[in-house]
Amino acid sequence: MSRAVERRLADADAAARELRTLRDLMRWAVSRFEAAGIAYGHGTGNAFDEAAALLLWALHLPPDPLEPWLDARLAGSERRAATELVERRIATRRPAAYLTGEAWLRGLRFACDERALVPRSLIAEALDEALPQWLELHPRAPSWPASVLDLCTGGASLAILAADRFPDARVVGADLSADALALAESNRAAHGLQQRLELVRGDLFAPVRGRRFDLVLCNPPYVNEASMQALPPEFRAEPRTALAGGADGMDLVRRIVADAPAHLADDGLLLLEIGHEAAHFEAAFPGLEFHYLPVSAGERMLVLLEAAQLAAAARRPAGPARKVGAPSARSVRTRAQGGSRP
Ligand SMILES: C[S@@+](CC[C@H](N)C(=O)[O-])C[C@H]1O[C@@H](n2cnc3c(N)ncnc32)[C@H](O)[C@@H]1O
Numbered sequence: 001m002s003r004a005v006e007r008r009l010a011d012a013d014a015a016a017r018e019l020r021t022l023r024d025l026m027r028w029a030v031s032r033f034e035a036a037g038i039a040y041g042h043g044t045g046n047a048f049d050e051a052a053a054l055l056l057w058a059l060h061l062p063p064d065p066l067e068p069w070l071d072a073r074l075a076g077s078e079r080r081a082a083t084e085l086v087e088r089r090i091a092t093r094r095p096a097a098y099l100t101g102e103a104w105l106r107g108l109r110f111a112c113d114e115r116a117l118v119p120r121s122l123i124a125e126a127l128d129e130a131l132p133q134w135l136e137l138h139p140r141a142p143s144w145p146a147s148v149l150d151l152c153t154g155g156a157s158l159a160i161l162a163a164d165r166f167p168d169a170r171v172v173g174a175d176l177s178a179d180a181l182a183l184a185e186s187n188r189a190a191h192g193l194q195q196r197l198e199l200v201r202g203d204l205f206a207p208v209r210g211r212r213f214d215l216v217l218c219n220p221p222y223v224n225e226a227s228m229q230a231l232p233p234e235f236r237a238e239p240r241t242a243l244a245g246g247a248d249g250m251d252l253v254r255r256i257v258a259d260a261p262a263h264l265a266d267d268g269l270l271l272l273e274i275g276h277e278a279a280h281f282e283a284a285f286p287g288l289e290f291h292y293l294p295v296s297a298g299e300r301m302l303v304l305l306e307a308a309q310l311a312a313a314a315r316r317p318a319g320p321a322r323k324v325g326a327p328s329a330r331s332v333r334t335r336a337q338g339g340s341r342p
Pocket residue numbers: 116117118119120121151152153154155156157158174175176177180202203204219220221222241242243252
């Protein structure tokens with residue numbers, strides 16, 4: 001039997017020496033990432049986007065667009081810095097955002113390091129798209145939301161995006177991790193939100209006891225234990241407490257759903273990310289009525305719960321699945337189809 005042909009790939013020194021343009025380096029970086037089999041999912045989903053993010057950052061260029069610079073020739077020192085960063089990404093298997101110290105989400109820049117999850121919540125997209133669409137069919141007062149809680153705020157990316165999207169709202173970001181909140185403070189200062197974004201520390205709703213909110217956003221730890229065991233190194237570089245949700249991923253979600261009624265205004269909403277855990281969510285809450293808000297990553301990755309639905313569930317003993325009566329938007333699913341973190 002003849003052996004498969006071996007493929008060759010330039011090492012970083014040869015690449016820095018012999019390649020010339022950003023297009024050359026893009027091609028080389030994609031080849032290196034493909035050959036190394038790194039994992040994506042921290043803001044990019046493939047080798048090309050990962051290479052673009054890292055190379056543009058290394059060259060002090062804005063995160064997009066890439067196209068105008070592709071045929072620019074690079075100085076030798078720039079090529080060396082860029083190729084070293086690509087090699088570092090492969091050797092360390094740390095997410096690109098931890099190497100560069102920044103992450104971009106919906107056009108905003110966030111400082112980012114191992115103290116908190118790399119910002120990439122699907123809730124960010126929903127704040128701009130699926131939630132406003134849902135609200136068109138389920139209108140609130142023009143002043144809504146006057147108050148927003150970002151539960152499990154981490155580095156506060158969602159709290160800051162909420163403050164940006166709802167400029168009249170007062171926002172609270174809550175987290176158990178002092179490390180994450182220290183990073184959140186840097187981000188709050190960088191976005192000039194010291195007056196409008198309050199950061200509090202404690203177990204879930206404990207630091208906001210007695211307070212109610214119009215909108216609660218929550219991207220909790222929800223990865224089930226079997227998936228945790230299979231995490232690629234990039235995801236293991238993140239705090240385990242930001243990801244692990246117990247055997248079925250629902251440990252914290254159960255407590256959030258149980259405690260949310262006491263923290264929502266009458267027309268309040270809880271927007272909860274569950275990623276690929278839709279089956280576990282549905283199994284954990286058989287009698288609960290809720291809506292799925294679709295995002296580009298999937299149709300059953302975000303759950304929207306109205307205060308009345310949560311209150312009804314709190315009154316009702318667990319029982320068989322109930323059909324949702326509330327009308328749903330064309331783009332909004334109620335208890336339908338699937339979709340995450342790793
Ligand atoms: C998935 S991360 C979300 C971070 C951020 N909201 C985002 O979307 O990038 C979950 C966060 O929940 C926090 N957390 C874990 N257990 C908690 C608890 N019992 N009470 C409050 N926060 C908790 C973790 O520290 C982590 O920052």
